[in-house]
Amino acid sequence: MCTGKCSKFIGICLYPLALLSIICNIFLFFPDFQTIYSKEEAEGLYRLTDEIKYMGGVVGGGILVLIPAIHIHSTGRQGCCSNRCGMFLSIIFAAVGLAGALYSGIIAVFGLIRGPVCMLENDTWSRPFLNSTESYLGNTDIWETCEEPENIVVFNIGLFSALLVAACLELLLCGFQVLNGLFGCICGTCNHKEAGLF
Numbered sequence: 001m002c003t004g005k006c007s008k009f010i011g012i013c014l015y016p017l018a019l020l021s022i023i024c025n026i027f028l029f030f031p032d033f034q035t036i037y038s039k040e041e042a043e044g045l046y047r048l049t050d051e052i053k054y055m056g057g058v059v060g061g062g063i064l065v066l067i068p069a070i071h072i073h074s075t076g077r078q079g080c081c082s083n084r085c086g087m088f089l090s091i092i093f094a095a096v097g098l099a100g101a102l103y104s105g106i107i108a109v110f111g112l113i114r115g116p117v118c119m120l121e122n123d124t125w126s127r128p129f130l131n132s133t134e135s136y137l138g139n140t141d142i143w144e145t146c147e148e149p150e151n152i153v154v155f156n157i158g159l160f161s162a163l164l165v166a167a168c169l170e171l172l173l174c175g176f177q178v179l180n181g182l183f184g185c186i187c188g189t190c191n192h193k194e195a196g197l198f
Helices: 003-028 036-042 056-075 084-114 140-145 152-187
Strands: none
Touching: 003 056, 003 084, 003 152, 056 084, 056 152, 084 152
């Protein structure tokens, strides 16, 4: 496969991953698919995990991957970006995508490890799994510690896991594009009408 076509394929694959990251991060703001917890958080009450507010999915896995995806995709098409200069720029854009995906992945890992914010039996809101000696991820019996929002543990695990998977795939694709861009910069993009070195 030539480097131009490979760039086009990588760019197209990055679009749905960036969209998935943005959607997952937005859904995390609405535990149990209700807006009341976000409203209470805005009023100063502790209702959302800190990792949600770091916007790893929107900023990191979303915007910082989506913008490079647009350029990477355009290096695979005939025209202004499908030359060696465009491939060189795709290396830089892919590095930005790598940084964004890494940020999103790290935030997702911390969100999974630290667990959700929820209401306990004594009507206080906290992160009951934060300082636990055993991992809550494999022990479904202790999930009942959280009384409200309903199914918050499953909600957080599902969305943070989706963010983590998307970030890992984005890391792989952007990393591969760095290598692909390097080969394209040195060898050309395999387009018949390549527009020269610069």
